[in-house]
Structures are given as structure tokens and as C-alpha cells.
Amino acid sequence: MLAKTMAEMQAEGQTPEILFWVGCAGSYDARAQKVTRALCEILNHAGISFAILGQEERCTGDPARRAGNEFLFQMMAMMNIETLNLYGVRKIVTACPHCFNTLKNEYPALGGQYEVVHHTQLLQELIQSGKIKLKEGGVFQGKRITYHDSCYLGRANDVYEAPRALLEALDADLVEMKRSRKNGLCCGAGGAQMWKEDEPGDKRINIERIEEALETEPQAIAANCPFCITMLQDGLKAKEKNEHIMVYDLSEMILQSL
Amino acid sequence: MNVRKSLLLSPYFSPLNEFVMLQIALFLAVLALTGWFAYRGYARVWQNIHLGKPEPTEGNRAARWRNVLLVAFGQQKMFKNWLPAVLHLFIYIAFLITQVELIEILVDGLTGAHRFFAPYLKGFYTFVISFIEVLSVLAFVATVAFLARRNLLKVPRFWKPEMKGWPFRDANYILIGEIILIVGIFTMNGADTVLQSRGVEHYVKTGSFAVSQWLGPALFDSLSTPVLIVVERFGWWLHILTVFGFLCYLPYSKHLHILLAFPNTWYARQTPRGEMSNMPEVQKEVRILMGLEQPDANAATNELPVFGANDVFSLSWKNILQAYSCTECGRCTAACPANITGKKLSPRKIVMAVRDRAEEVGAAIAAGRQSRDAYDDGKSLFDYISPEELHACTTCNACVEACPVLINPLEVILQMRRYEILTQGAGPSDWLPLFNAIENNGAAWAMNEPRDAWRN
Numbered sequence: 113m114l115a116k117t118m119a120e121m122q123a124e125g126q127t128p129e130i131l132f133w134v135g136c137a138g139s140y141d142a143r144a145q146k147v148t149r150a151l152c153e154i155l156n157h158a159g160i161s162f163a164i165l166g167q168e169e170r171c172t173g174d175p176a177r178r179a180g181n182e183f184l185f186q187m188m189a190m191m192n193i194e195t196l197n198l199y200g201v202r203k204i205v206t207a208c209p210h211c212f213n214t215l216k217n218e219y220p221a222l223g224g225q226y227e228v229v230h231h232t233q234l235l236q237e238l239i240q241s242g243k244i245k246l247k248e249g250g251v252f253q254g255k256r257i258t259y260h261d262s263c264y265l266g267r268a269n270d271v272y273e274a275p276r277a278l279l280e281a282l283d284a285d286l287v288e289m290k291r292s293r294k295n296g297l298c299c300g301a302g303g304a305q306m307w308k309e310d311e312p313g314d315k316r317i318n319i320e321r322i323e324e325a326l327e328t329e330p331q332a333i334a335a336n337c338p339f340c341i342t343m344l345q346d347g348l349k350a351k352e353k354n355e356h357i358m359v360y361d362l363s364e365m366i367l368q369s370l
Numbered sequence: 371m372n373v374r375k376s377l378l379l380s381p382y383f384s385p386l387n388e389f390v391m392l393q394i395a396l397f398l399a400v401l402a403l404t405g406w407f408a409y410r411g412y413a414r415v416w417q418n419i420h421l422g423k424p425e426p427t428e429g430n431r432a433a434r435w436r437n438v439l440l441v442a443f444g445q446q447k448m449f450k451n452w453l454p455a456v457l458h459l460f461i462y463i464a465f466l467i468t469q470v471e472l473i474e475i476l477v478d479g480l481t482g483a484h485r486f487f488a489p490y491l492k493g494f495y496t497f498v499i500s501f502i503e504v505l506s507v508l509a510f511v512a513t514v515a516f517l518a519r520r521n522l523l524k525v526p527r528f529w530k531p532e533m534k535g536w537p538f539r540d541a542n543y544i545l546i547g548e549i550i551l552i553v554g555i556f557t558m559n560g561a562d563t564v565l566q567s568r569g570v571e572h573y574v575k576t577g578s579f580a581v582s583q584w585l586g587p588a589l590f591d592s593l594s595t596p597v598l599i600v601v602e603r604f605g606w607w608l609h610i611l612t613v614f615g616f617l618c619y620l621p622y623s624k625h626l627h628i629l630l631a632f633p634n635t636w637y638a639r640q641t642p643r644g645e646m647s648n649m650p651e652v653q654k655e656v657r658i659l660m661g662l663e664q665p666d667a668n669a670a671t672n673e674l675p676v677f678g679a680n681d682v683f684s685l686s687w688k689n690i691l692q693a694y695s696c697t698e699c700g701r702c703t704a705a706c707p708a709n710i711t712g713k714k715l716s717p718r719k720i721v722m723a724v725r726d727r728a729e730e731v732g733a734a735i736a737a738g739r740q741s742r743d744a745y746d747d748g749k750s751l752f753d754y755i756s757p758e759e760l761h762a763c764t765t766c767n768a769c770v771e772a773c774p775v776l777i778n779p780l781e782v783i784l785q786m787r788r789y790e791i792l793t794q795g796a797g798p799s800d801w802l803p804l805f806n807a808i809e810n811n812g813a814a815w816a817m818n819e820p821r822d823a824w825r826n
Contacts, residue, residue: 113825115825117822134821134822134824136813136814137814138824139813139821139822139823139824140815140817140821145824148824149824164822166820166822166825167820167821167822169812170808170812170813171808171812171813173808175804175808175814176804176805176808177646178646178765178784178787179787179791179797179801179804179805180678180784180789180790180791180792180797181791181792181801182649182652182677182788182791182792183652183655183656183792184805184808184809186649186652186653186655186656187656187659187660187809188808188812190656190657190660190662191660191812213644213645216642217641217642217644217645218645218646218648221648222648222653263764263766263768264644267643267766267767267768267770268642268643268767269643269644270642295450295705295768295771296768297707297710297768298707298764298766298768300707300764302764302765302766303763303764303765303766304801304804305764306814307800307801307814308761308800308801308804309800310762311708311713311714311715311758311761312712312713312714312758313708313711313712313714313762314711314712315711315712316711317707317708317711317764319711320707320710321707
């Protein structure tokens, strides 16, 4: 089995060292599910003892809060914190920067204090400590790859280097877009935009971003967020490049190089 | 120090003839008028800022000082784009250093002395004024470049809809004012240089100034001494009147950023950008709803609570301070993904709207048309900012990152979204399925399969 739930582990008398927060996209979105599975495989490969909440996990409330629905956010947060505290969770890893931000920055004020890391940070740590070793001459060695900073990992939390360190470990040829790091351009999905039609305008934001990505003439695009991946892939489709250029989550790239 | 006594002892102090007496009287009158107008202007801004809700200032003082020193004083964030940063730096340093000269102008103006510090500081005086002159030339170049960028090159961020009318004129007035100021300085110093070379009484030897030593003779050598004295006085008065004019104009202008950038960077939020402010009042309600807390026995009121912000009264005073600190440069708007792709949202416009509304509300209260505690003019921030603008935001924090003086337009947008959803029960209909799915399924999409189906 890819992953056990907290309840299953508890029944076996085990306490995992880390909780994998899957998030709504990672649980239900077909593309993001692949990332979820990839991360589980890496964690299993590295011999990390982890668990998920499974059906006890709920939306963190991030899109509700950003839309302005504080009641709904507070309800989700209370229930999640209750669950997390019940299991005595200390450390959380997540592949979603929105979940990451909410768990790390917004739950403490409501009684949820955890050490929260984004999966790119955990993967960097696992490589540094030698718990996972990437094979020589991996698939991405020497490949021209551009990296898209998600807003909620980047500007919101100042994590710029961990994902880039992974690309370096993969021996990929990182080509930066004009707007990167602190000046990175949003994919267009944040602030609950994912769930609504665009306001009237000239262009979709993901098109603007994919055009910039394509200027770097990449062989693949690396991302760290399920929503960015959807947006960038939609952009590639609109540009009819989706058959030549892949958008990968960094965990998928690591898994392919194990 | 007894200034009066030292003045009389000074060999350079000329007798108080009528010409000098008249100038002192004029100076005093202008100073008093400036004081009065400036006081009114700044008091108005102070009061308008305090229309907002109180908000305590938490966090690290060392980090706050670092912000003031690096971001406001050191202009760190300007250097994301080096060309305007360097040009702006010229004007900024010239402005800072010219304040030294102002001290002398005040002393001279009040006593009728001429270049009071020259005999005391000697070579150092020559150096300081020369330094100011070199900076003034650089500032002149920068100002002309800025006028060209704005009016001829039409840099896009200066030509957005919110820049039409007053904001456009305001920016040009400031730049033209700076040019007048520099013209005043060189007229004054240039004429002075020629008068000194002719050994005219009252014009103390100052040593050669870096620019005026050749600019003065080049411009004014042909003029007779009496005309030259008038030209020198004209330059002196032009300089000081422009400075006083600026002082009174600032609280009505976007240029107020030269003062408010400092407190604004001090009060800027220290928490991670991604963190939204908590709403303890909602938290309490939800805890009661979930049976985690008992309602207060005597909390029964019929009044519906107001959540989020629809007006300056429901924003934090810091949001209004930020609005008055905005110099409308538009770096936020140029970085905004929604604006870049043609949506109506412009973070700069959001900030300007907060300031304009504070002005409107403040004026109505000051005129006695409204009271602060029961303010109701039938309008709100929603008359300035449309839901369409609020709904276009991706909360990406690009505007927050872009601001050179640490203004946070996103906070206002999110507070207004909260008002729209929680108080008005409005908002985009697209979000209803999202809210329903979260509420009923605990997931952002309504799905039939279990949350961990991906395991199989």
C-alpha cells in the first residue's frame, strides 16, 4: 500500500514521524493524484515513516478564506486542528503550497502548532542527508528546464532555493524566466480564481505565463503546486505545445531519477 | 548661543537698512503663512489617517528599524529597476542635502544676514554648497528625464485610467516645482559669485562653488551691479518660496511619500506575506457553533455585526497611512497579473481610492456635515472600488512585493472581499459551488469518491 492513514497506523500501535497532508487537489484532481502517488513512492523508498489523514482530512479552508468566507475557513480550520491535535501530529509535509501556507502561517493563531514543510524542502533534506540517491545520468540530466515559482511558496513564504536545489541535484539545465523568484508571475489560480471564470480582460493569466515560459525554449517545465500545474498545462494546450513539453511537479522528476 | 550678539560682532553683518528690514518683515510674514497652511494640511492628513480602526503594532523593533533604514532611507526596493532608481536617488539625495542649506536660509531670512555660516565654516562651507550644486545638477538631469518619461515616452504605468486628471497634473507640478527650485539655487549662487568678484559690500567671500564659478559669470557678467543684486535676491526668494510652497502642497499631493515613507515602513507588517489576518470575532462565533465555547450571557444585541471593510472606518489606520504614503508610481499595477492581462483591477487604484475616500469623509466631518460616530453619506469604498476589481485578484502578493515603501494593497482587497461575502452575502456566483462543496464535503470540489481513493 502506498500510504497508511493515521487511524490505521494507530491501530497498529505505530506513530509516524511525519504527516503527509494531501490536500483537495492531491486527493481528487487526476493530475495532482499522480504527484501524490509520486511523493508517497519517494517517501517509501527513503524509508520515511509517514501517514495521511485519509477521509479525516478536510480542505484547509484556503480558497474560502481568500474568497472572503471567513466562517467557512474557521469551520474547516477548527475541525482539521481538532483532528491533527487528536493524533498528536508534530510535523507535516504537503505538496500544495496553499495548504502549506495555511497550515504553517494561519493555523497557529487557531491553536494548531506544527512544523510544516513543503515537499520540495523535504526532498532537498532527503537528498542532502543521503536518504535518497539520484542515479547518475538521470532522465533530466542536461535537459533545458524552466522553473515556475508558485506565489504561495515563493512570495508568500520566501521559499525560492529548495526547488532550485532539486533541479541542480537532477543535473538539469535551469533556465530562468524573465519574471522569477520574488518577481515571479502568478499562474492565475490563486485567491480562489481556480473556481471561477476570469473577470473580463484581454488575456488569461496562464497564457501570459506560458508565453514567458516558452520564451526560454524549455524541454520541460518544473512546478511545485497542483494549481500551477493545471494552469500551465492548460496554457500549453492552448499553444498546442502540450505534446512536446511536459509540466512536472518536482517530486515526479525526482522519482524518475531514483 | 546668543545669535543676536554674535551677529552684531560679525564683521559681515550689514546695518539694518530699509531693504533688509523689508525683507525680514516679508520673510516673517511668509514664514507665518507657511506655518499656518502647513499645519492645516498636515493636521488634516493626521485626522484622516485616524479615521481607521486602531491596530496595535506588534513584532520586532529591530526589523522595523531595518525597514526604515534600508527600504525608506536606503531606497532598497527602488533598485529592482536600476534606471529610475538612480535618477530617483539623485533627486532624493539632493533633497536631503539641500535641507542643510535651508538652515542657513532660515537664519539669513530671520536676521538679514547674508550667508551666515560662510565666515565660520570657511572651506567646509565652500565644500558643502559645492556638493549641493553638483547634486542639484544631477537632480536637474533626473527631473528632466522624469518629465520626459512621463510625458513623452509614456511609460505605460503612468498612463493607466486612474492617472487621468489630477494625478497626472500633480506629478508634473512636482517635477516642474523641482526645476524651479534648482533654477532658484543657481540664480542665487550664480549672481552671488559675480557680486563677490566685484567686491560688492554684504556679499561675503565664500570661495568658488563647483558649478556657479563658471555658470554665474557665463549668465550674469553683463548685468550691472544693482540689477545683479535684484537677480540674486530673486533667486533667493524663488528658492525659499518654492520650498515653503512644497511644504504646504505636500499634504495635498502624492508627493507626501517623501515624509510618510518613513513611518509607513516602520509600521509595515512583519508576518509572512501569505498570512491573512485572523478574525477573532468570527473564530468565536464558529467555536460557539461547534460547541467549543459558550456564548456570553449578556452579549445579546440586535445589531448585525459588520465583518470586513466597506469604508475607511472599518479599515485599519495603517491602511490609510499606507494610502497617504502612496506616490502613485504604479509599480504594483505593472506587476499585477490581473492588470497585465487587461482586467480592471489596478492595485494602485485600490490604494488611491482609500486615500480619496478618507479625504471625502474627512472633509465632510471637518465641515460639520457629518459626525464621525454616526457617519452616513450614503456612500462607501464600494463607490470607488467595484466588485469586478476585487474579484480579479489572485492574492499573488506581486503588488505587495513591488511597492518601494511597503504598501499592502492586498489587505484592502481581502478586507473588502470579506465584507462582500460575510456582511453583504454577495460575491461571484461561481464561488457558491466551492463554498457548498467545502461545507458539505470538506473538499473544494463536490466528489462522490472517498478522499483517499487515489491509494487504490
